[in-house]
Amino acid sequence: MFATILELRLVQATLFKNVLEAISDLFSKANFDFSGTGLELQAMDTSHVALVALLLRAEAFNHYLCDRDLSMGLNLADMAKAFRCANNDDIITIKAEEDWSDTVTFTFESPEDGEISIFDFDFVGTNGVPxxxxxxxxxxxxxxVRMPSAKFMRICKKLSSFGDSGDRDTVVIISVDKECVNFFTRGKTGTSTIVCRQTQTVDKPKEPTLIEMKEQVSLAFDLRYMNSFSKGSTLSDQVTISLSSNLPAVFEYKIAETGYIRYYMLPRIEEDEMQRITKEDKMQNEVDEMQN
Amino acid sequence: MFATILELRLVQATLFKNVLEAISDLFSKANFDFSGTGLELQAMDTSHVALVALLLRAEAFNHYLCDRDLSMGLNLADMAKAFRCANNDDIITIKAEEDWSDTVTFTFESPEDGEISIFDFDFVGTNGVPxxxxxxxxxxxxxxVRMPSAKFMRICKKLSSFGDSGDRDTVVIISVDKECVNFFTRGKTGTSTIVCRQTQTVDKPKEPTLIEMKEQVSLAFDLRYMNSFSKGSTLSDQVTISLSSNLPAVFEYKIAETGYIRYYMLPRIEEDEMQRITKEDKMQNEVDEMQN
Amino acid sequence: MFATILELRLVQATLFKNVLEAISDLFSKANFDFSGTGLELQAMDTSHVALVALLLRAEAFNHYLCDRDLSMGLNLADMAKAFRCANNDDIITIKAEEDWSDTVTFTFESPEDGEISIFDFDFVGTNGVPxxxxxxxxxxxxxxVRMPSAKFMRICKKLSSFGDSGDRDTVVIISVDKECVNFFTRGKTGTSTIVCRQTQTVDKPKEPTLIEMKEQVSLAFDLRYMNSFSKGSTLSDQVTISLSSNLPAVFEYKIAETGYIRYYMLPRIEEDEMQRITKEDKMQNEVDEMQN
Known part of the structure; x- marks a missing residue:
């Protein structure tokens, strides 16, 4: 027998299930780096527009043994399928052995009826990640902008159901000013603007929408990426969106004191989008008017 | 700024949501006529078999301002998408401004968290409507025949799940005599007849099936239209079906004292259908027998 | 009028609904044999790999009249559609008349509102069945192996969601030894093994997994058939799987003292599968290790 060089245990499958749901539809493969401090995962989407970085510190696990640094590429689609089979309260064990270097074993054990499911995943290449x-x-x-993650997901869904750019990806323009963040998209015969105002400190302390603005910013993004990112809402109640015209946007979900998931995405900078922004400014005026 | 010439408000989005669900899958565009007395909507399906006419009197709205008669064609698919995003208790405002003659603005405001969604719809042509x-x-x-609208919807669903005319539309034959209305269709290897008897005044006063018959009538219709019409059940507990061999059939749902939605549909009169009717008469005999 | 030669009544449609759901997706036609003792149904799938045999004794019915032995082929897809329209508490009547030899009539009557649905099914040929x-x-x-039918269904679902053999049918290897039954399949980049251990008599008397083994056995089957069979779980809480390398496997669900449904299926014996079994033995070692 070979010596065990990696053995991790989680007494609730939920965390890992949620992580995989949050990344597997956009990213087909990921690099998993295990070290003494925890698990780091990185993946890039096939069109090189978005990137995800996950950190789960060793403390996130109920048992964490990692004898040496290990890096492995895994197919996320297969893993997501396996995890969909797991119950939320299954006990997960992740295990790799010395010299059996091409697979990692995930075991799900039901505490109820003792049913065990064993998955052996082969390593795959990961196209330049990490x-x-x-x-x-x-x-x-x-x-x-820091806002409730459920609200952000609902907004993405609304925009998706309305947005329609034919063959092209639907584009969303996010505009931030001191008092509100606006999401703008275009349907076949009309436009939609969703306006989220900054929460006044008094009225809803639990689920605030907070804006820190140094400069007004208005950026265009592919909606389908935002839709994928918004699945991070199962991992955290809040999402923080950082925007700058010359940097990739960051959508960050903190995972209860033990890590985070961060999605990076390049904004679209096209003339066409700029024209939309102009249109959108007209909308903004309208909004301002309504609020006065 | 331009003067507001139309401003309507509904404190509950439900009514409008239901109206759009009831018409948007069959009718792609509609003509909206706003006047002092209320909103009238008309649409015809692309194959010119069915027509819908809606009336919502001014009293149906919580606020109704209409300075002059306005007529506009709107794309129902886009509107339905927008309304699907609205919560049932959102406050809707419909607004048009003088000289900004090519769009109308629908605003949904959530009374809970103050989130505002603004939709601007462009006017479209409407192919000969009104x-x-x-x-x-x-x-x-x-x-x-007056019957519970939920029952009519259930019957349409049953017929749809059984009916199968291959490439052609599934045909339903509605036959009315003094005591019952029958719905007949044909599957691949069999036939289905649904028999609804007139309610005896005593047993179920709340949801009666009532028949007023001058002459026995037996007419063939396309099931997919009936299926669409049956969505009117969200607007009224009762549907009234008026049939005559030489007139378009009318399926009418009253909207609580403030209006109605009426679907008009031409019956199919084909030799093939007549043969089916004959077959159906055989069925009828069978039914009669059962009841005796 | 012709004399009634067959008249059966069930006061709850559920049993028949469940029977049809359990067979209609795999078997398109079936032979129905009515005799004094009850209804026997037989069907073979189009690829001649699987066979179903159902017995419903006369006592399963609330009323059972069968004047002479009757054999008829019926289209199960059409029947399943008809039964999907029926409510669980509808009263079903099955009726055939002398000299009207080419159809059988199923009538569903709602005890609530008296709505009656009448289905006339034409007889069809049945390709060599019975x-x-x-x-x-x-x-x-x-x-x-006797195990809870819900557990067997869950295992089939898990294997389906993970298994992936490209164009070919997904293959499952069932291996039985004294203490456990294992289900093994292969995904795109990994393998899955579900391990069910024999229940110890003490811990769960209600839903036991029991194994009677004379010889270790390991056989390959098409997953899609197993998936269809597993729908028998609506008819019985337990399924019994009988395996032998030289016989068709039997998956049997008893129907509460009044009959049974038995699925027969040929195992796949291919070199390719044997290689998988070898692989699977490696898995088995791993499992043994875990259990020690």
Missing amino acids: LEIPEFPESEYQAK | LEIPEFPESEYQAK | LEIPEFPESEYQAK
């Missing part, structure tokens, strides 16, 4: 993701200092971003 | 729909005097119809 | 199914003596089978 990448060096520079830490972008918070001070460099023109605007930051 | 039409002159003659008022057909009640006395001209051979038979009238 | 067949002589030999009674395989229990003693000939190498292994027998």
